[in-house]
Amino acid sequence: MELGEQISRSGNCDSNSKGDCCISIELKQSGGVDFELESKVKVFYGKSIERLCRSILAFFSVENAVIAIKDNGALPYVIAARIESAVKQLIVSEKEFLFDFLTDNLYQSNKDRFRFSRLYLPGNTPYMMINAGLHKPNGIILDLEDAVAVSKKNEARYIVRNALRSQNFNGAERMVRINQGELGIEDLAFIVPHNVHVILVPKCEFAADIYKIEEEIRRIKKREDLIQDIFLMPIIESALGVENAYEIAASSHNIVAVAIGLEDYTADLGVQRTNAGTESLYARMRVVNACHAAKIQAIDSVFSDVGDMEALAENVKRSKLLGFQGMGCIHPRQISVIHENFAPNWNEIERAKKIVNAFHESEKNGLAVVSVGTKMVDPPVVKRQLKVLELAINLGILSKDWRSKYVG
Amino acid sequence: MSVKLIENAVGRMVPTEINGQKAIPYMGIGKFIPKKRKYNSYISTNAEFPADGNKKVKNLKEALQKAGLANGMRISTHHHFRDGDLLANMVFDIAHEMGVKDLIWFPSASFPCHEHLIPYLEDGTISRIEGSMNGPLGKYCSEGKMKGVAVLRSHGGRYQAIQDGEVHIDIAVIGAACADPFGNANGLNGKSASGLLGFALADSQFADKVIVATDNMVAFPCVPWQIQGNYVDFTVEMDQIGIPEKIVSGTTQITKSPDRLLIAELTARFCEEAGIIRDGFSFQAGAGGTSLAIGKFFGRIMKEKGIKARFARGGSNKYLVQMLEEGLVEYILDGQTFDLEGVRSMRENPNHVWTSPFTSYNYHSKGNFAGMVDVAILGATEVDVNFNANVVTHSDGYLLHGIGGWQNCLFSKTVILPIPLFRNRIPVVRDEVTTICGPGELIDVIITERGIAINPLRKDLFRKLKESNLPIKSIHELKREAEEICGIMEKCVLSDEIVAAIKWVDGTVIDVVRKVL
Numbered sequence: 001m002e003l004g005e006q007i008s009r010s011g012n013c014d015s016n017s018k019g020d021c022c023i024s025i026e027l028k029q030s031g032g033v034d035f036e037l038e039s040k041v042k043v044f045y046g047k048s049i050e051r052l053c054r055s056i057l058a059f060f061s062v063e064n065a066v067i068a069i070k071d072n073g074a075l076p077y078v079i080a081a082r083i084e085s086a087v088k089q090l091i092v093s094e095k096e097f098l099f100d101f102l103t104d105n106l107y108q109s110n111k112d113r114f115r116f117s118r119l120y121l122p123g124n125t126p127y128m129m130i131n132a133g134l135h136k137p138n139g140i141i142l143d144l145e146d147a148v149a150v151s152k153k154n155e156a157r158y159i160v161r162n163a164l165r166s167q168n169f170n171g172a173e174r175m176v177r178i179n180q181g182e183l184g185i186e187d188l189a190f191i192v193p194h195n196v197h198v199i200l201v202p203k204c205e206f207a208a209d210i211y212k213i214e215e216e217i218r219r220i221k222k223r224e225d226l227i228q229d230i231f232l233m234p235i236i237e238s239a240l241g242v243e244n245a246y247e248i249a250a251s252s253h254n255i256v257a258v259a260i261g262l263e264d265y266t267a268d269l270g271v272q273r274t275n276a277g278t279e280s281l282y283a284r285m286r287v288v289n290a291c292h293a294a295k296i297q298a299i300d301s302v303f304s305d306v307g308d309m310e311a312l313a314e315n316v317k318r319s320k321l322l323g324f325q326g327m328g329c330i331h332p333r334q335i336s337v338i339h340e341n342f343a344p345n346w347n348e349i350e351r352a353k354k355i356v357n358a359f360h361e362s363e364k365n366g367l368a369v370v371s372v373g374t375k376m377v378d379p380p381v382v383k384r385q386l387k388v389l390e391l392a393i394n395l396g397i398l399s400k401d402w403r404s405k406y407v408g
Numbered sequence: 409m410s411v412k413l414i415e416n417a418v419g420r421m422v423p424t425e426i427n428g429q430k431a432i433p434y435m436g437i438g439k440f441i442p443k444k445r446k447y448n449s450y451i452s453t454n455a456e457f458p459a460d461g462n463k464k465v466k467n468l469k470e471a472l473q474k475a476g477l478a479n480g481m482r483i484s485t486h487h488h489f490r491d492g493d494l495l496a497n498m499v500f501d502i503a504h505e506m507g508v509k510d511l512i513w514f515p516s517a518s519f520p521c522h523e524h525l526i527p528y529l530e531d532g533t534i535s536r537i538e539g540s541m542n543g544p545l546g547k548y549c550s551e552g553k554m555k556g557v558a559v560l561r562s563h564g565g566r567y568q569a570i571q572d573g574e575v576h577i578d579i580a581v582i583g584a585a586c587a588d589p590f591g592n593a594n595g596l597n598g599k600s601a602s603g604l605l606g607f608a609l610a611d612s613q614f615a616d617k618v619i620v621a622t623d624n625m626v627a628f629p630c631v632p633w634q635i636q637g638n639y640v641d642f643t644v645e646m647d648q649i650g651i652p653e654k655i656v657s658g659t660t661q662i663t664k665s666p667d668r669l670l671i672a673e674l675t676a677r678f679c680e681e682a683g684i685i686r687d688g689f690s691f692q693a694g695a696g697g698t699s700l701a702i703g704k705f706f707g708r709i710m711k712e713k714g715i716k717a718r719f720a721r722g723g724s725n726k727y728l729v730q731m732l733e734e735g736l737v738e739y740i741l742d743g744q745t746f747d748l749e750g751v752r753s754m755r756e757n758p759n760h761v762w763t764s765p766f767t768s769y770n771y772h773s774k775g776n777f778a779g780m781v782d783v784a785i786l787g788a789t790e791v792d793v794n795f796n797a798n799v800v801t802h803s804d805g806y807l808l809h810g811i812g813g814w815q816n817c818l819f820s821k822t823v824i825l826p827i828p829l830f831r832n833r834i835p836v837v838r839d840e841v842t843t844i845c846g847p848g849e850l851i852d853v854i855i856t857e858r859g860i861a862i863n864p865l866r867k868d869l870f871r872k873l874k875e876s877n878l879p880i881k882s883i884h885e886l887k888r889e890a891e892e893i894c895g896i897m898e899k900c901v902l903s904d905e906i907v908a909a910i911k912w913v914d915g916t917v918i919d920v921v922r923k924v925l
Contacts, residue, residue: 018832019832019833040832041832041833041834043804043898043900044803044804044833044834044897044898044900045833045895045897045898046898047898048895048898072832073832073833073834074833075833075893075894075895076895130893131666131667131670131857134667134670134857134858135666135670168893331666332666332667332670333666333669
């Protein structure tokens with residue numbers, strides 16, 4: 001082997017990359033492991049970083065090497081991911097260096113949970129993951145696709161895998177957006193064994209795209225002896241995908257939602273994306289209808305102007321009126337705006353309380369028909385209002401025993 | 409030289425002598441009662457001064473010469489021009505040119521622009537700095553390169569030290585945006601306008617010689633006379649005393665960081681739920697990005713509930729001025745003006761009041777208004793499990809910040825420190841802070857993105873927040889959480905050599921800074 005081929009690098013170390021590090025490893029014939037560390041936190045963590053580094057190299061049986069780390073406050077799981085991805089550029093190994101699962105990360109998800117907001121986090125930018133869960137999104141998405149540069153795709157997988165095990169997301173639903181095609185299938189081995197709840201499938205156009213992914217998930221689950229469900233959220237981002245929306249939505253019982261991606265969709269049509277969204281009305285309606293037909297959630301596209309909270313609020317209100325039940329976000333400040341505007345408002349709650357109360361009253365009195373004032377109320381209306389209240393209770397905007405204080 | 413060290417009331421080993429002068433170890437809050445008279449300056453007579461009141465001399469050099477600049481003198485300047493200050497650098501350029509040695513620089517604060525003075529520390533023109541140390545000078549001092557020991561004081565402590573005679577100023581050089589030949593001066597008018605000149609008040613009253621320098625000399629009377637010409641010996645007209653765009657720079661934008669906004673929002677909610685935000689209340693508003701965001705959240709809550717504040721203590725800037733003009737705040741009691749909107753408001757609005765460390769902060773007086781403020785929201789580099797806090801050094805021992813008005817503001821009714829639980833893997837909540845600048849008994853609440861810790865002494869706050877959904881935790885829980893995420897820090901070892909002393913508001917020594925290795 002040429003000497004030049006024996007140096008590998010990974011990570012980010014420009015001065016803006018807080019919470020990250022970059023690593024170079026050069027394999028040697030002899031001389032043991034030579035460790036160099038440049039770090040702002042060297043006084044506090046120099047010894048523990050060296051210990052971690054040496055134990056990873058030993059784990060992969062790298063005995064002679066020069067390893068140089070330039071660190072800017074990276075957490076241990078980030079350093080480990082960077083080292084592992086650098087090592088695996090030099091040697092072939094089936095082994096994985098895994099930290100113990102943080103016990104806080106072992107929670108499960110369920111199919112029906114709310115998905116009002118889901119926060120995109122670039123898969124190769126670990127610093128943005130540290131506090132993401134504190135902003136209380138319903139879900140976080142570690143993105144391996146568009147938010148990761150092509151040359152960084154591989155090292156991002158190690159960050160995402162380690163983050164799934166070691167980074168606390170404070171109860172958010174744990175999602176990963178994989179790449180398209182073959183690259184996406186390869187991504188699965190890095191996430192399926194690590195308690196990912198939902199896998200987002202980008203640029204989905206056919207049910208067959210889903211079948212292929214599910215087949216690989218099944219294979220990994222069997223190999224790893226995993227039993228929990230892994231849900232899917234296809235993202236429809238093309239004219240063809242829109243036409244096949246129901247086929248996709250109904251392609252697997254693991255699909256919990258379908259999202260629409262309007263940047264790519266409008267590009268596919270060759271039209272400008274506007275705030276009013278007239279150009280995508282058909283596509284959105286078609287996706288919403290397909291989702292409701294398949295009894296799953298319909299999720300709207302992200303709103304990209306992160307500085308304009310009022311326009312976002314308007315956008316969410318429109319989205320809710322169309323029948324969407326959630327929206328992606330690209331900035332933590334968007335989360336509360338999305339929650340507030342998808343949540344039932346005061347009028348909706350009051351109306352629901354009135355109808356549900358009438359329903360309970362008539363049940364108590366043995367009446368078959370529910371009436372509010374002089375108006376008869378149909379059973380599906382009652383059912384819908386029960387859902388509104390359930391939502392309000394779960395969101396903490398209505399107390400569970402509201403009826404005890406209710407005066408009609 | 410071996411100096412005797414004794415343990416002070418916060419358990420720190422401090423010297424009994426600093427730079428050859430007797431030092432009193434910190435004894436606890438309000439425990440040190442100096443039974444003596446204040447220092448006073450010489451009696452001047454009108455006969456020594458021009459009968460027509462024109463005290464103008466040719467240039468700064470002539471003023472310094474006439475003031476008798478000589479080896480070993482203590483020269484004071486002020487930070488009204490912040491990082492745009494040219495005056496302090498010019499003073500020492502002249503001293504260097506004149507071959508004067510061993511000067512003591514006594515600034516009200518230093519800024520990165522004063523890196524210019526490092527060669528003078530090296531060649532002996534300046535022997536030491538007594539004042540808040542920022543950036544490059546702090547680093548220089550931390551590495552043990554300064555000849556004498558730095559002495560850091562709060563803004564109030566600086567006034568106290570001067571009036572008590574702890575610090576004798578030979579020559580005070582006061583830069584002013586506007587002055588008349590008699591020496592009346594203000595910071596309100598002119599291209600170098602910075603608002604007020606409060607930090608120079610004590611110097612004008614107590615220094616042996618007082619020079620007022622301006623790049624905007626007007627005919628008598630220069631009003632308002634924030635500095636009174638009756639205290640002034642010489643006046644100097646210059647082309648430029650500051651760089652305007654740097655005078656009003658600083659962090660005058662609301663933070664866009666989602667994490668800091670989260671901390672700001674938690675702080676505002678805490679104040680709302682604790683009943684601090686109520687009609688007629690008062691608050692201290694800082695100028696950092698997070699503080700500005702807190703002000704904005706305060707404003708939103710006040711508007712919703714129809715609440716008005718009686719006064720805000722600033723650090724004023726456009727956001728606070730907006731609150732004043734919208735009627736959310738009745739008065740701004742301004743200690744330092746951070747942008748041109750603040751300067752404009754102070755010039756035009758009688759309810760935008762300029763203050764000095766005497767009215768706001770001096771602990772050796774018959775009270776000051778810092779204690780009347782309902783809530784002060786301040787920063788810190790570190791906090792320990794006993795709520796002691798540090799604002800001057802980083803965890804690696806480097807002295808990089810000044811005290812400012814921080815210690816003085818601790819006397820407000822509720823002190824809140826909104827801080828991140830860790831910064832780039834370095835936990836902020838620790839077993840022991842590197843340097844104690846403020847005793848824990850004065851610090852009431854720590855608000856981090858991961859939880860809020862209330863000082864156990866504040867049982868009233870616990871009661872008020874009993875039903876709250878806010879993430880109230882113990883300070884130990886916060887510390888543990890930081891360690892779980894960041895790892896346990898290895899101990900940072902510092903040398904025994906003392907490079908700086910931190911004074912408490914009463915002039916006693918609360919802690920020292922040691923040389924980094």
